[in-house]
Amino acid sequence: MLMPIAFFLLVAILFPFAVGPEARLLARVGGGVIWAAALLAALLPVERLVAPDAESGVLDQFAVRGLPDAGVAAAKMLGHWLGFAPALLVATVIAAALLHLPGSALVPILAGLAIGTPGLAALGIATAALVAGLRGAGALAGLVMLPFAVPLLIFGAGASAGQPGAFKLLGAVSLLLVAGCPLVAGAAIRMGRN
Amino acid sequence: MRTSLTFADVACVRGGRLLFEDIGFALGPGDAALVSGPNGAGKSSLIRIAAGLLAPAAGRVAGEGARALLAESAALDPELGVAAALRFWARIDGRAEAVMPALEAVGLGELAQVPVRLLSTGQRRRAALARVVASGAPVWLLDEPANGLDAASVRMLEDLIAGHRREGGIALVATHLPIALPDAVAVTL
Numbered sequence: 001m002l003m004p005i006a007f008f009l010l011v012a013i014l015f016p017f018a019v020g021p022e023a024r025l026l027a028r029v030g031g032g033v034i035w036a037a038a039l040l041a042a043l044l045p046v047e048r049l050v051a052p053d054a055e056s057g058v059l060d061q062f063a064v065r066g067l068p069d070a071g072v073a074a075a076k077m078l079g080h081w082l083g084f085a086p087a088l089l090v091a092t093v094i095a096a097a098l099l100h101l102p103g104s105a106l107v108p109i110l111a112g113l114a115i116g117t118p119g120l121a122a123l124g125i126a127t128a129a130l131v132a133g134l135r136g137a138g139a140l141a142g143l144v145m146l147p148f149a150v151p152l153l154i155f156g157a158g159a160s161a162g163q164p165g166a167f168k169l170l171g172a173v174s175l176l177l178v179a180g181c182p183l184v185a186g187a188a189i190r191m192g193r194n
Numbered sequence: 195m196r197t198s199l200t201f202a203d204v205a206c207v208r209g210g211r212l213l214f215e216d217i218g219f220a221l222g223p224g225d226a227a228l229v230s231g232p233n234g235a236g237k238s239s240l241i242r243i244a245a246g247l248l249a250p251a252a253g254r255v256a257g258e259g260a261r262a263l264l265a266e267s268a269a270l271d272p273e274l275g276v277a278a279a280l281r282f283w284a285r286i287d288g289r290a291e292a293v294m295p296a297l298e299a300v301g302l303g304e305l306a307q308v309p310v311r312l313l314s315t316g317q318r319r320r321a322a323l324a325r326v327v328a329s330g331a332p333v334w335l336l337d338e339p340a341n342g343l344d345a346a347s348v349r350m351l352e353d354l355i356a357g358h359r360r361e362g363g364i365a366l367v368a369t370h371l372p373i374a375l376p377d378a379v380a381v382t383l
Binding site: 064066 | 265
């Protein structure tokens with residue numbers, strides 16, 4: 001569970017080495033860097049979110065008890081979010097310090113991540129259900145998930161840069177993903193049984 | 195509500211290949227069916243169709259009463275103790291108090307605190323069987339329940355199924371090992 005957070009912090013640490021330690025430049029791109037790092041960190045655990053339960057028959061046992069697959073996926077989404085979002089928000093404070101972001105820039109980044117991470121978690125579950133049981137699932141998960149995460153990235157980074165309306169659009173995208181992804185994941189789990 | 199499980203002209207196609215067709219039987223309270231056939235004949239697929247996990251390619255499956263599935267994999271958290279892992283499922287079934295009696299019934303009462311990952315193949319099989327017993331479901335769907343069991347455990351399994359049938363339950367058992375099921379409907383694939 002802490003691996004994605006450690007990865008997230010590592011990206012934040014490595015980035016200044018790549019672009020140089022100039023404070024003004026870092027302050028300008030810092031919000032975007034944090035968002036990109038959060039996206040990549042959210043991708044890390046995707047391979048293990050659904051596949052182990054599909055293999056060990058846990059999902060079948062839920063189904064035999066009459067629990068809908070989409071409901072199981074929604075519960076997994078909530079669990080995944082609780083497992084990574086609060087820790088990510090704490091790590092963001094540390095990352096912001098490493099990137100020398102001013103305190104005034106930190107608040108919109110944290111607010112944006114709080115709004116956007118449910119969407120990321122939803123996308124993670126849908127991707128995990130789609131690639132469960134496939135060979136090379138990890139690499140495939142990235143190819144499936146990252147394009148769909150582009151709106152979250154755009155509006156998230158926009159919100160952290162103070163662009164008007166970005167928060168509302170970020171919220172809209174996140175809500176859409178939270179509402180739709182459990183259904184997609186449920187359908188993927190059902191198809192995976194064949 | 196009368197417990198039942200009915201297959202009518204059920205066919206199963208897997209990967210474009212017809213595994214079986216025209217399978218029909220009707221089970222009422224106290225009945226059992228023994229599904230037999232060579233490897234790859236579709237015994238597990240038939241159990242999964244009965245459990246509602248696979249859709250039949252043709253025909254109809256109907257039934258009354260909750261179903262409990264014993265599948266190939268145990269679906270028990272390997273890090274938890276046997277009783278705790280079973281309690282996860284028993285809570286969903288609303289029968290947390292049934293876990294310890296079920297463990298005693300399958301002869302694992304003394305291993306209740308042992309993590310699932312340390313169990314042997316046969317013990318894990320018995321733990322999965324304990325979940326079926328604890329579920330209280332009237333319809334048991336058992337896929338190769340005797341796999342990995344020693345002779346004494348197979349007798350215990352036969353006694354459990356017989357007891358379940360005496361109480362009005364139904365058992366659908368797929369196996370390639372000899373299990374004594376008196377008066378069971380034979381389903382040969």
